[in-house]
Amino acid sequence: MPGEPVALSERVRRVLAPNPGRMTGAGTNSYLISTPGGGDALIVDPGPNVPSHVEALVRALDGNRVIAIALTHSHQDHSPAALPLAERLKVPRIGRRARYPQFQDPTFQVEQVAEEGARITGAGWTLRAVLTPGHASNHVCWYLEEERLLLTGDHILGGVSPVILPPDGDMSEYLDSLSRLLALDLDGLLPGHGPRINEPQAAIRALIAHRLGREAKVAAALEAGRGKTLEELLPEVYADVDPALFAWARYSLEAHLIKLERDGRARRDDGRWRPLDRAGR
Numbered sequence: 001m002p003g004e005p006v007a008l009s010e011r012v013r014r015v016l017a018p019n020p021g022r023m024t025g026a027g028t029n030s031y032l033i034s035t036p037g038g039g040d041a042l043i044v045d046p047g048p049n050v051p052s053h054v055e056a057l058v059r060a061l062d063g064n065r066v067i068a069i070a071l072t073h074s075h076q077d078h079s080p081a082a083l084p085l086a087e088r089l090k091v092p093r094i095g096r097r098a099r100y101p102q103f104q105d106p107t108f109q110v111e112q113v114a115e116e117g118a119r120i121t122g123a124g125w126t127l128r129a130v131l132t133p134g135h136a137s138n139h140v141c142w143y144l145e146e147e148r149l150l151l152t153g154d155h156i157l158g159g160v161s162p163v164i165l166p167p168d169g170d171m172s173e174y175l176d177s178l179s180r181l182l183a184l185d186l187d188g189l190l191p192g193h194g195p196r197i198n199e200p201q202a203a204i205r206a207l208i209a210h211r212l213g214r215e216a217k218v219a220a221a222l223e224a225g226r227g228k229t230l231e232e233l234l235p236e237v238y239a240d241v242d243p244a245l246f247a248w249a250r251y252s253l254e255a256h257l258i259k260l261e262r263d264g265r266a267r268r269d270d271g272r273w274r275p276l277d278r279a280g281r
Helices: 051-061 082-089 171-181 200-223 230-237 243-262
Strands: 012-016 029-033 040-044 065-070 093-095 119-122 125-131 140-144 149-153 188-191 266-269 272-275
Touching: 012 051, 029 051, 029 188, 040 119, 040 125, 051 082, 065 082, 065 119, 125 171, 171 200, 171 243, 188 200, 200 230, 200 243, 200 272, 230 243, 243 266
Parallel strands: 040 065, 065 093, 149 188
Antiparallel strands: 012 029, 029 040, 119 125, 125 140, 140 149, 266 272
């Protein structure tokens, strides 16, 4: 239920935001990191600026002293509540700025920039930044070292593949970021939407395979024509997707095409996409 803290491990509780929808599932997962019996606490992805959700997060602290708010990225279902919470709790926001303004939270600010490997440490817990651009240029996953749990934001979701939103989202970066996560010692994934994922390596490999499979469909659709627009490619490449979601699938399709163009496998002329052979012709 939205607003009710749920213990997911010894150090992690989830508070679901009241923003269900086609793209958010049951709602945004906000996470509280702390140790039993009180002490230092951290909020990860406070979610939308909904007063009832902000109050639920404050209540869920249960007397723990918040030392910071960590953000995975600045999309509007993940970060807007950071502003009122930071002002109320007098704590810094830690994250990264996006390269492009589209789809971003206009109130997003950070007092501390999350760099690769940077640690936030409280009494009994350590959270380490793992930079994962792709879904958004400023995306960061947060690794709870003591429990080998990765808070994945929208980089990896429960049961669905995240949308890649050009120009800020980048399919090449997304696949590279996924591959790098395979080197982590993981016991579980805590996504920004959906339930805990208990087989992390399998989930990451499946997501890579899904994206490469979709890329192969895009390449095959290009080969089958003399040049196609995004609108012509959509129903062919995403025949397995509800047409009601085509407006969002279009972004990921464009991201795949941009990657193929960068890889020397496609080009665009006057809004139409064409394949290139190995000689780049």
